[in-house]
Amino acid sequence: MVDLKIDLNGLELKNPVMTASGTFGYGEEFMDFFDISRLGGVMVKGTTLEHREGNAYPRMAETPQGMLNAVGLQNKGVHYFAEHIYPRIKDYGTHMFVNVSGSKIEDYIKTAEVVNDLEHIPGIELNISCPNVKEGGMAFGTSCPSAVAVVEAVRKVYKKHLMVKLSPNVTNIAEIGAAVEGAGADSISLINTLLGMAIDAKTRKPILSTITGGLSGPAVKPIALRMVWQVAQAVKVPIVGMGGIMNTTDAIEFMLAGASAIQVGTANFIDPCVTDKIVVGLEQYCQENGFSKVSDLIGAMEV
């Protein structure tokens, strides 16, 4: 028996496999395909203080081994979430985390306060890295002072597990990682999408309504892996790695680079059962390679 449990700075996950925000709905969309209580955690959609309609269609462009999205945080707002969605999802048998987004520090604080009162939500992921909203969003995550300001402000009002999600659209990600750790993050997740764009040569027009969007999928994996490794060197808090994870091998690579847990995003669209397969695959890998605990893989890259 392999021990799959992960200690995320005091919060126990039954295994390291989580889903990434914006790619797994509220979990319900996947229930026909597998039992989502088998997951280590589910990160629900980006949630903001107010209702947001998101960006205009087209919001998606397929690119080589990846995709660009410009959804723009479409959601009904945190109050709607607390009233209508939370009661439905609170007993799913896995940790349901809320991805908190905003444009102003004030909004992040108010949203986090609402989620803090939801008993069965063990933590939030502070999204200071969304490339798809006009103001705020990613801007917070691209400089140390603004990242620190928003994390410190939320830390004051949010009493449970505070995960902070970093943007890869920066020059020195390790520096930002260290700064948000100092500001009170319990864990750090990365990467959010990379800013990219696509043009249709036939029509000579941009494909996305917003012109630029966020790149995800296998195309970003080497960059994500490098960033996870760099941040792992710079901080002590656990890291949740993501970016292009399609299968067990990818997940193991992120753990070897220093991630305590992983999130799977775009791959859910192609194989809705992929996260369940990774849970099984991790156990198999540990068995075959003589690891009694999956946590022994964390940072175990041999150089």
Added chain:
Amino acid sequence: MKKYIDDFKVIKNERLNYEYVILTLQHPGQMPEMMPGQFVEVRVDNGPNTFLRRPISIHDVDMEANTMKLLVQEIGDGTRLMGQLKEGDNCNLVYPLGNSFSLPEKKRVLLVGGGCGIAPLLYMGRHLVANGIEPQFLLGARTQEGLIAMDAFSELGQLYTTTEDGSHGTKGFVIHHPVMRTQSPEIDQIYTCGPEAMMKVVAKYAKNHGIKCEVSLENHMACGFGACLCCVADTLDGHKCTCTDGPVFDSTYLKW
């Protein structure tokens, strides 16, 4: 409706012309029920340019044989690879997805299609016949060669055609056909699927004549089952997912 993910077997790949094929896919066991207007998400090959699944309408269903048919127009890498599938190949589907066409309140029904948009109309036609309604079809193409699967449609009901070059049926677009020109049309309900420009004029015609009209949209999708919010249509109630709230919408509900 419960969604599934299964490997189907290709049992037939019938080439209709230079750009269209009909794939017949065999379910590994007892195929679940599917409704007309619903679609499947096809796993292509995970090559560099065919990373995401491709949404394709359910063209026809045979519950006794546990098979379904897909009508595929080859317009890019993904659909071209589907066109090359051979007998015995596997084809992985997530299905059945989306809502479906509704049954009409009255009996006089016209189904209007163009391009690969004719695909869901065959299964809808079969469903109508099974419910005692004789459908009329109006199908348009650029040329005679583009008019495909005509026999299957004409078996189910009256078939009208238009071609842009006049090589078959009425010359022009579907909207130029006599059934859509009369000032007092004998139609209670229209179902349409095809290029957006075509659906818009059909929807406008329906509105002007007080005819109920359902349109089936082909928005670009990443997941096909409500997880990504990439496929939204602009509706009276704001953004709605084409893959779960659609692909079929009442035309007056869309902000067109």
